[in-house]
Amino acid sequence: MDKSLVVSEIAELRSQIATWRKEGQRIAFVPTMGYLHEGHLSLMRQARTLCDRLVVSIFVNPTQFGPNEDLSQYPRDFDGDLAKIRSVGGDLVFFPSNEAIYPPGAQTFVEVTELTQVLCGVSRPVHFRGVTTVVSKLFLIVQPDVAIFGEKDFQQLVTIQRMTKDLHFPIEVLGGSIVRESDGLAMSSRNAYLDPDLRMAARCLSRALREVRARFEAGERDAKVLRDTAYEIVSSTSGAEVDYVDLREPSTLQIVEGEAKETDRLFLAAYLGRARLIDNAPLGGACGL
Ligand code: PAF
Numbered sequence: 487m488d489k490s491l492v493v494s495e496i497a498e499l500r501s502q503i504a505t506w507r508k509e510g511q512r513i514a515f516v517p518t519m520g521y522l523h524e525g526h527l528s529l530m531r532q533a534r535t536l537c538d539r540l541v542v543s544i545f546v547n548p549t550q551f552g553p554n555e556d557l558s559q560y561p562r563d564f565d566g567d568l569a570k571i572r573s574v575g576g577d578l579v580f581f582p583s584n585e586a587i588y589p590p591g592a593q594t595f596v597e598v599t600e601l602t603q604v605l606c607g608v609s610r611p612v613h614f615r616g617v618t619t620v621v622s623k624l625f626l627i628v629q630p631d632v633a634i635f636g637e638k639d640f641q642q643l644v645t646i647q648r649m650t651k652d653l654h655f656p657i658e659v660l661g662g663s664i665v666r667e668s669d670g671l672a673m674s675s676r677n678a679y680l681d682p683d684l685r686m687a688a689r690c691l692s693r694a695l696r697e698v699r700a701r702f703e704a705g706e707r708d709a710k711v712l713r714d715t716a717y718e719i720v721s722s723t724s725g726a727e728v729d730y731v732d733l734r735e736p737s738t739l740q741i742v743e744g745e746a747k748e749t750d751r752l753f754l755a756a757y758l759g760r761a762r763l764i765d766n767a768p769l770g771g772a773c774g775l
Contacts, residue, residue: 511538515630520544521561525665525673530574543580550616679761687725691765694719702769729755
């Protein structure tokens with residue numbers, strides 16, 4: 487496998503970025519943890535249309551995994567990832583070691599306090615602190631003009647947008663649409679954990695989103711009725727155990743009560759065996775469901 491795109495040293499990455507900047511080129515950045523699928527590639531294609539150069543990072547960030555989570559089993563396919571990044575026109579793959587990102591004795595973290603207390607923050611209490619810390623480091627190392635994050639991890643996207651504003655990073659943070667399998671399941675590296683029965687059961691997430699959107703389209707506006715419709719579909723699916731089903735306002739992530747609007751978003755998380763899957767969609771408007 488041709489590894490000419492790959493840079494592991496921060497100094498080497500900075501020198502390449504400085505050369506591009508001197509030439510007046512704009513840089514887009516897509517951070518990943520590898521094991522790339524079509525969802526990641528669509529973010530890269532989007533990034534490619536916005537800038538002259540595309541930098542992708544592959545780093546399985548230990549600080550965003552809790553002690554009982556899947557860090558050691560997180561799926562990896564470095565050679566496959568490189569081929570995919572090359573196929574969408576990536577210019578550079580940043581593949582740092584743990585020690586490069588977290589120098590020995592590291593004790594500095596970045597934390598967004600409120601947006602991270604709800605939804606995934608409840609069952610994954612250290613997760614977002616790990617994400618915002620590593621993304622800050624990557625932003626400072628790569629210094630892109632634009633960075634793109636998938637809307638499947640919508641809470642992560644709004645948290646990073648908040649952090650970018652609060653810390654005055656001169657970076658435009660954009661969301662990329664969720665890419666789905668033909669039966670509606672949102673693409674995720676963790677879908678690899680599903681056996682055939684659980685893979686079938688996992689369809690309950692997109693089914694719940696579709697049903698709630700259909701009810702909204704048909705005129706239902708009661709936030710509780712809409713939320714309970716989704717809860718009923720996921721909780722009655724054999725093999726799925728609900729973590730949360732919430733209807734929330736998309737920028738503050740406050741719970742919606744009373745009358746729902748089309749921009750309000752339904753957020754779902756469920757355990758299917760050892761996989762914890764998440765999905766979300768707005769009540770109205772186009773969203774690929
Ligand atoms: O979404 C992910 O893959 C990760 O949370 C990210 C943004 C690459 C940080 O490790």
